[in-house]
Amino acid sequence: MPRILRAPHLFLTDVGARHGPLAAIPLPRTPVLVLADPAGVRRVLVDNARAYGKATVQYSALATVTGPGLLAGDGTRWRTHRRVVQPAFHHGGLRDVAGHAVHAGRQLAAEADALPAGTPLEVLAATSRAGLEVVGHTLAAADLSRDAPALVEAVGRALELVVRRAASPVPATWPTPARRRLAREVAAVDAICARIVTDRAARSVEDPRDLVGLMLAAGMDDRQIRDELVTFVVAGHETVASSLTWTLDLLSRNPSALAAVHDELAGLDADPTWDDVPRLPYLRACVDEALRLYPPAWVITRRALADDVVAGTAVPAGTLVIVCTWALHRDGSLWEAPGEFRPERFLGAERRDHYVPFGAGPRLCIGRDLALVEEVLVLATLLRTHTVRPVGPPPRVDALVTLRPRGGLPLHVTRRCADRVV
Template identity: 50%
Template sequence: MIRGIPAIMRNPLAWLERVVERHGDLVAFPMPKTPVLLVNTPVGARHVLQRNHRNYTKATIQYGALSLVTGSGLLTSDGEVWRRHRRIMQPAFHHGGLDQVAISTVAAGEQLRDAWDQSSPYAPIDAESAIMRAMLTVVGRTLFADDLSDAGSDLVEAVDRALRQVIARATNPLAAGPLTRLPTLSARRMRSAVATLDQVTAGIVDRRRAQGVKAEDTDLLAVLLRAAGVGSDDAVTTDSQPWMTDQEIRDELVTLVIAGHETVASSLVWILHLLADAPEVQERLYAELDHVLEGRPPSWKDIPALAYTRAVVDEALRLYPPAWVITRRSAAPDTIDGVDVPEGTLVIVSPWLLHRSAKSWPDPERFNPERFLSDSVSGPGPGPGPGDRNPAYLPFGAGPRLCIGRDFALVESVLLLATLLRDRAVLRPAGVSQPVIEALVTLKPKHGLPMALIPRTPVAEPLHGA
């Protein structure tokens, strides 16, 4: 593995694929001091993330590097801190708030359409940067009741700079060494990016404190501030201390700024890429959108009828899972798929590998949304879909650490896609090559993704059975 460090840093996805092809689905690496086990079986992955999750912590290089940016937010915290924060934040992600998520998402989608329309009908724009800014707007409106549009470009740039430094450390098995503490250019870039995130989130909190938190406010920031005693004479306390400190609020806001826009934007970018190369999928998607929407913008009430649109989202999440690698460390000895796992073992689970395994998915490299359709499912509402019955499907993780914003992300993805393409077709401009995948904290097209949205003729015939 040490000899493979240059290959890991150059292309970790290809390196993982070569390892599994050569050694199989359970691979133990003879690293000094720390045993390392790559687990690429659905049973093994579910054991680590779900069935025996209490034995597997986030004390890994990956999450240690990420915590330099997010602090002890939900993505990186463990134990009682994670449980306390999850309990406090869960009400803000209740299904009752999804209609507001839908409204904000459609509004951001309409603004994104306008940005495309400001150029000529066939002129491309960088879909990645445009969608990143759009999703950041949705995060601001739905989770913080704030307008982040003015800070959008600075935030997107700061997040990108910070996460590039995170992945540079996380993909290097020697990253925990003393060299990382030197005042290097990388460290200075990290501090600069974190300072921008601190400044923006502090402004969000200051504005809300000045505005006040009302009893009827249900957004995430209101929930966090109430847990710190803002807007209440009876703050929930532990040992005479507020349940949330200012630092903890900062950590969760930075976590949600990153996770709330980066992961959804990543999946939407890859959806457009996949659609551009799949005219037959485009045709069926457009037939559903024309039949359900009849040219108007979508809304929350349309989601149950957008079954194929949801299937397109699910299939893109299979092929390009935003969280392409998950790491855990064993707190006590265990057994995974018959292999003894010593205490302290670093366990690697890769949804990228699991989602593309021919043992779990017929014709795994093919973009085929039909695999996520099921007559036994009434509709594509938030939450698990037909594909979640496959234990090898882990786009949002599994078990108690399942992404808290999964349902928000699914609603956003379905409705933003429907908004963009309700009367448009996606087109890869002539001369633009296939994107190169850059495996950062999420999967990104290395040089952006130039795409055009062009007017299209409505599909005359409705979907069969619609």
């Protein structure tokens, strides 16, 4: 248990290395299967997905903050809500997001330029701030400069308390100071969400493309809208900030890859647009490779709703299935040089069952395409004019709700020589 609490991603990786791609953990009362077999992962997440639900400790803990939104929810409610918000992620909506992503990249560059010479940029905090505009327009088609920072910070504090509580031996029902702080943070989240919904309802909801507008038009009640708002802060903003941070860190430590990105961006005459995204395959491959090494959703859990057979092994109903994305993406039997940053492996790559940074099957992350477009355009905007250098050794990893660099991630972000910038 101390190893699980200290570094759960490394513990699960070690389980697979010692015991193979299907391993049972002898916990009391419920069977637990740690699954790292690609065909088995596909069976659980894709081919027989309806036989597996989200009644797990992971999603129950998240639901303390998000409620039963798309991330933690299941069944008919989940299917109904997904259909309602799907239009926000169609290509027409993504084109609208592209401009805001470019502005976020400019904001990152301006923040780095404003620092005294030689001062590193705290990248995790900076990417989080830069992405707030994208969040605001995706959620409510508005500038949420007043509300988005407070919402993100309150959700972040609440999630930290949830993770800390999960690692505590004290029963969750005891009225501890941490539990009281969590209640205050959730109340703050509720108040901010109520204000966002009220402001959005005061504007037209005809032909909406934003999440709140779509949910209002569909007649969803305030609580349902609140749950989806918070869900998309966690599943969208938090994960994108994490992925951008790790991608910049990896590029800073791999000069040849960074040079290839700069060469590709030299083909742009100005800041990128939606139409430029297909012209940046190497940068997109860098994002894909960073998601392989540091998948924000580093673990996926499911509960078997009925007896099943996975990779030739009987899985009884009630089994907790754990897919450690971190371990699957670093398995030496599935990847060549799995610990190395090699974006080239994703150039022209076909579908891989062992690459699941956004999940797979019907529960594939609804915001996958939005996240990828946002990340490519933020990075393209920043790196067209700037370069990155590491400050120290690679950071240690904290496996929390997402994978985070322990203690943050300072990087030197500086302007490139004028003769190398278009």
